[in-house]
Amino acid sequence: MRIVIIGSGSIGMLVTFYLTKKGHRISLLTNRQEQARVLNEKGIHLIIHDNERESVKVSADTFKDLQANGSIDLLILAVKSHQVKDVLAKLNQLHINIRAILFLQNGMAHTELLSTLEIPEVAVAVVEHGAIRENDFTVLHTGIGRLKWSYVCEGQGRIKDLLSKSTQLHFDISYDMQWINVLEQKLIVNACVNPLTGLLDIKNGELVKNDYCLSMMKMIFKEVMMILNFKQENDMWNHVKDVCLKTAENYSSMLLDLKYNRKTEIDSIIGYLVRRAKEQNQEVTILPFLLQGILAKETKVEGNVD
Structure with a gap:
């Protein structure tokens, strides 16, 4: 094969x-x-x-x-x-x-x-x-x-x-x-962690160690859960925080992409959620802000398959 x-x-x-x-x-x-x-x-x-x-x-x-x-x-x-x-x-x-x-x-x-x-x-x-x-x-x-x-x-x-x-x-x-469940659970984590660490230039662990960061992440989480109509909210929130703790010393892939002037995956994460909210006639404010914030920080580079 x-x-x-x-x-x-x-x-x-x-x-x-x-x-x-x-x-x-x-x-x-x-x-x-x-x-x-x-x-x-x-x-x-x-x-x-x-x-x-x-x-x-x-x-x-x-x-x-x-x-x-x-x-x-x-x-x-x-x-x-x-x-x-x-x-x-x-x-x-x-x-x-x-x-x-x-x-x-x-x-x-x-x-x-x-x-x-x-x-x-x-x-x-x-x-x-x-x-x-x-x-x-x-x-x-x-x-x-x-x-x-x-x-x-x-x-x-x-x-x-x-x-x-x-x-x-x-x-x-x-x-x-359930393939949608597999992707949506990872999407929730990525949406909560990657853009915020990218904007604030912090390690994953700071999102739960700093009360202000934790509050901001909870705002993102609320909008994501509404769009996905995800039922197990408490379990998922605990999972997001657990991921932050287990990867406390790591830098998110989005932060590293910004650091090295590479195109990020913001459209596949936050852009996808914003489009889905629009299709469902749901009003969201935090996610569009994140989308625009990361796009503003991106340096345009030619794509490749690395």
Whole structure:
């Protein structure tokens, strides 16, 4: 089975490492030829708990060198949410026959594209692990979580076959029957944590340690829960705070994107929620403010598939 991962950022490298370590043969596609060269030469190095270092050999190539009229048995899309549409369009232009696809994105804007797919097997997943790409071949596994996934349409079960055989130490995988629930629970956390840390330039833990930050986060949480019509409000609020505590020393991905002048995933997280509120004729004020605030801080950069 030909398994291809597109996206060689922190999550793409993390997933490639653990799937390769489990014995799967993975082709990792990156944006830059230099990174592909280094990965083929050095493999992926993973650092966990600041001292444990492991490495695996990988097969890497560039996305632009993908050959037309080929086939991919299972594609794992690990690019940023705002890059998904362009990557899918390029694959379509190349007439790549994709038999199964697994989306690994923050937010839910990519779900707006699901109805346009002509792929027989589709699944979505959220990654609760903390990961930072240190360089072109090294990823820091900064927080142990799990990969939660769910089918949108099952097809021949290629994704199930892969992931059911891939759980291992430090990389737990779990399945949920309701794909919307999987994404919405992660969306709530991302909406509460990422934009606020980005605007205030603080670590995740400050959101619960500082009373003013906690109050601001609760305002965001209230609007998100209203839009999603999420019933288990108390449990979810406790979960959001627990995530902040468990990742207290971490910087959110949105804050890091702003720091390094990269396009953020604000549209897939807050933009999606604002559009959904509008469709439901719900009045929201905090979320549009967050959206505009992050967009104001963004530096325009050309997109890529790292």
